[in-house]
Amino acid sequence: MKKQNIYLLAIESSCDDTSAAVLCNDSVLSNVVATQKIHEEFGGVVPELASRAHQQNIVPVIDRALAKANIDKNQLSAIAFTRGPGLMGSLLVGTSFAKSMALGLGIPLIEVNHMQAHILAHFISEKGFNKPSFPFLAMTISGGHTQIVLVRNYFDMEILGETLDDAVGEAFDKTAKILGLPYPGGPLVDKLAQIGNPHAFAFPRPKVKGLDFSFSGLKTSILYFIQKEVSKDPNFITQHKEDICASIQHTIVGILMDKIKKAVKQTGITQVAIGGGVSANSGIRQALKEAEVTLGWQTFIPKFEYCTDNAAMIGIVGYLKYLEGNFSDQTVTAKARYIIP
Template identity: 70%
Template sequence: MAKQNIYILGIESSCDDTSAAVICNNVVLSNVVANQKIHEEYGGVVPELASRAHQQNIVPVVHQALKQANITKHELSAIAFTSGPGLMGSLLVGTSFAKSFAFGLNIPIIDVNHMQAHILAHFIKEENFKQPEFPFLGLTISGGHTQIVRVDDYFKMNVIGETIDDAVGEAFDKSGKILGLGYPAGPEIDRRAKLGNPKAFKFTKPKVDGLNFSFSGFKTAVLYFIQKEVKKNPNFIENNLNDICASIQYTIIGILIDKLKLASKETGIKHIAIGGGVSANSGIRNALKSGEQKFGWTTYVPKFEYTTDNAGMIAIVGYLKYLKSDFATQDVMASPRLKI
């Protein structure tokens, strides 16, 4: 008998991107993202503006996702949505929409942990992308999170290291702000780093015990360094921007790789997978690849569109939970501080 296709609509609204995706079994048919440009002028995400934009975007984004997937809403098997972590107002829009849409269609709803989804995005079936072998170490790096997760199975995950203050994405953005770059600064630092000397300026790495991270001291070090140099030469940033960006990126990557090396040594696990918005950074991807030769790692880097916040990763978790009949009830709530 032919296997029945399972169609999951995924909805992601944890921060400032409204996204909807349709997956058929483990193959993504559509993955639509509406970005919110409004936050750029504020140099960061404004929660109230984000939730309002989600309300405007969610219906057209879902409509587009169904249209691109070439299915009707009546063919959906279930609706998966991000229940947390994230901004409360943003999560509420996605949660409320998913609950009411599923209720109207009389199909199950599936609540998804955003951080688990970044890791499980690796299990979306894509040509030329290999899926991680269990157990593996997941490094999830974004504007709000920096974690090393031991992954023994799809839903057996343990956070073994995390930031004790700021996330790595914040370190990029705040460093960029000090340099007068726009928001988000990560992509621009990455672009300029390719043109500069990564060892032009030395920034000390924070000393943090075990597998945890800290980036607040690093941000302060960048600020004091720039202030000191600009005092001596008002054109210092302008004259050295590529080298400064390269040196900042080199130090941040060094912090991440040092902790990964320690995690791999302590656990004996050599399968390493990355996820989250900062995993789009070319320097981090290259450092991970060179880890295959240096440390004998097998590394897994997701397709670019599955690194940032997107509903494709929510849909794959929905599919995996659907197979276990792990459904939520209509009284499920958004949870802004949800843990893995």
């Protein structure tokens, strides 16, 4: 007997990207993302403006996702949505819409933890991309989070280490701001770093016990370094921008790799997967690929479109929960702080 296909609509609205995806089982039929340009002039995400933009974007984004997937809403088996963590105003838009649409269609509603979704994005069926086997180590690196997670099963995860202050993505963006680069600056730092000398300038690596991270001290040292050099030469940034970016990226990647190497040593697990927006960074990708050769690891790097916030990753978690019959009811609410269960 042929297995019936599960068609699932997924909605992601945790920060400043409105995204909707349609999956057939574990395969992505569409993955639409609407970015919000309005935050660029403020140099960072403004929560109130983000929630208003989500309200404007959510209907056309969902409509486009269904159209691209060539699926009618009445064919949907369930609706998955990001419950948290994230900006409360942004989460409320996606949560409210998902609840209303599921109620209207009379289909199950599935809540998803955004951080779990970054990890489980590796289980989307995608040609040319392998799926990790259990157990494996996941490093989630983004603008709001930096964690090392032991993944025993789809929904059995343990946080082994996390940032004590700022996330790695914030360190990249704040560095870019210091250098006068436009928001979001992380990708620009990466682009400039690729043509700079990573050993031109030395920055201190924070000494943090265990598998936890800290990036606030690094940000401060970068700021003081730039201020000192600019006071001696006003053109310092312009003349050394590529080398500055390369040196900073080299330092940050080194911090991340030191911790994941320590986690591998402690657990004996040599399967390492990354997720989150910073997993798009060329430096960390190269470092992981080198570790495959020098350390014998198996590394898993998601397809680029599944690195940053997107609904496809919400959809794969929704699909896995659907198989377990793990549904939410209409009393579910958004959670700005929502740790991996």
